[in-house]
Amino acid sequence: MKIRTIKIIIFISTLLFSLSCKKPFEHDAISDSPTLLVVEGTINQGGQTSILLSRSLKLSDKSVVQMEKGAKVQVEGTNNTILALTESAAGVYTLPSTTFNSNLQYRLRIKTIGGKEYLSELMSVLATPSIDSLNWRRERDGVGIYVDAHDKNNNTKYYQWDYTETWEQRSVEFSDYIYKNAKIQDRDPVEKVKIFTCWKEEPSKNILISSTTKLSSDFVDNFQLALIPNRSERLGVRYSVLVRQYAISRAAFEYLTLMKRNSEQMGSIFDNQPSDIIGNIKCINNPNERVIGFITISQIIQKRIFINNNQVPNWNFSLTCNPLVIRNHKDSLQAAFLTGSNLITTYNVSLSGAIESYNGNSALCLDCRTRGGSIVKPLFW
Template identity: 40%
Template sequence: MRTTSINILAWLLILFVGGCVDPYRPPEVASPNSYLVVNGFFDSAPGAPTTIRLSRTQNLADTKAPTVETKAVVTIESQNKAVYTLAEGTAGTYTLAGVTPRTGENYRLHIRTAKGVEYFSAYVPVIQTPPIDSISWRKENNGVQINVNTHDPTNNTRYYRWEFDETWEYYSAYTSTYELINNQLVSRAVQVDRCWSNASSTNIMTTSTTRLSQDVVSQFPLTFIPGSSIKLGVKYSILVRQIALSQTGFDYYDQLAKITQNIGSIFDPQPSQITGNLYCATNSNELVLGFFRVGSVATKRLFISRSQIPDFRAITGYESCTTDTLTLAEIRKNQPAVITLYDMTRYLTTSTFCVDCRLRGGVIKRPDFWQ
């Protein structure tokens, strides 16, 4: 009896204490402050346009789309006093065409908002990115591991970052040859059974070769695709972008990755304030987020076809699709998708989802680069 009473008292104490705990909300989470976010770089590739995007931060409780910074004056300035003004096209997007930075020169970004607040970056040199040697892939752990390989024969790069865009082809469960228009079945004018979908990398991927005698990156892991992924169902493509960084730039992205991608246990880095090479000249206490650089981007594309991985079976999301046979009167009443004529009086039908691949988020326009 005494043990039972102690157990009941313990549970009551736990419930009482638990009911008195309020969730901790750091003041920064609900802060009304909105800081400038700068995204872009001065492209040193001959003839390539430069694009700088300006937006504003928002607190975690805000569900609205981020606010873009419009009507700002955005210029790129060299230490030799040359000034290049970017033009705003789409709201918050500023571009410069016909100007290529000179190797050996240093440049900075200068922003003056419509409210008169001024921001500058540090002066940074032009850093050319070496080409990507290859994008390799191999089957492992019931999936495909994709890696990148590169090197700088001059041993000058040493700091690297990568991004990538994925594209994959897929088909709907059935091909619809008819569609109901004005209560009449007519031949489908546009085929909607073949689509392409896209995704972009979200993780920050960096590495350094400073501890190596040669500036060589071998088999750096970019992404892993499970063998069951729809990405590998027909054909898959990845476009890799490689960026050479200064040590300052590498330190910025490396620290940003640590506090945004490795938080989950008491042993991971704790959230902290990260600043790039931009600052507010009007108010030294105001934050500005981003990192301005000058240089080029190296790209390379890889394709993987289904025939290269025949032992994998992709889960398409269409596994539950079924068919039915209906008369024209039943089709007019129930509005299913029509696959084809079944017999003299009935049609083979299914749900619209099972014939229109666009409902999976894809597009039916074939990408220009598709092979």
């Protein structure tokens, strides 16, 4: 249904001898914009709810999320029930597992520390069908992760997913020694083992939505959630993905479609211009103030799969390492190992028995933590 617009432009430019091109565009006339409240999350029917509050940034700001701390957040039911959320981390407001009455409607109220009050529209509790299958396929460009679902009652129509990927990272060798206090010392054997294996976790980065309204039955068939590019570290050892599926309303679908279009799908000749859309949260104090985000109350269904490296032959993941041999001399060792960008593996002994030199390698290849991983093994692993 969707026009493959980006393909068209690439296609035409290929045909016309690659004439069209894109290049960076900068505009200095971007005025000061107010920072807007961003509300993200799904009120989870029968599970733990997390709502994230943050602030939009100016374009010139560093791209670091600025969480909205100290707000009072509560879910209100049409039967006057009030469920208060607690701030479990900066800007993250949680509610323990709660079962909402599907005959009632609920809304979210937020009072920020700045004194402004925000209220969502009333929402019905949506039921989510289960995930029929979560599968993967080896493709030319990598490994695709696909989801299948259906609603035999033909009620769901609009689906959203997000996922968390976890993968194991391994160093290429053990680092037996450590350069500390201008000396080479033995590394703690526990640490030595720990920094050899890590687990890295990353949340999904795209808005993943699909609708089945154009189909005769409510079937989601092979919806692609993710593509692990060829030779990616994710499948270097073992990979797992936890997918959360939840039904959303038509309004939420439209809102997210536009947000997705505005930020993920631009750049072809037939594209329309970005345009505003208003979510379901309004500022009570100032009705003209835009609030970014669409809140939904829905049941979150989860499913996890694992893929091992040996299931994807010829994956050919490799780290770019830089093995070193450093003469056992104070100055040479300091130059090589003081900054920590290189770590030590073993040493070489001369015929006389003295340590002639030390072998080393990039820290990236010896301490998996430098690649963003955590040494704590996840419970599900």
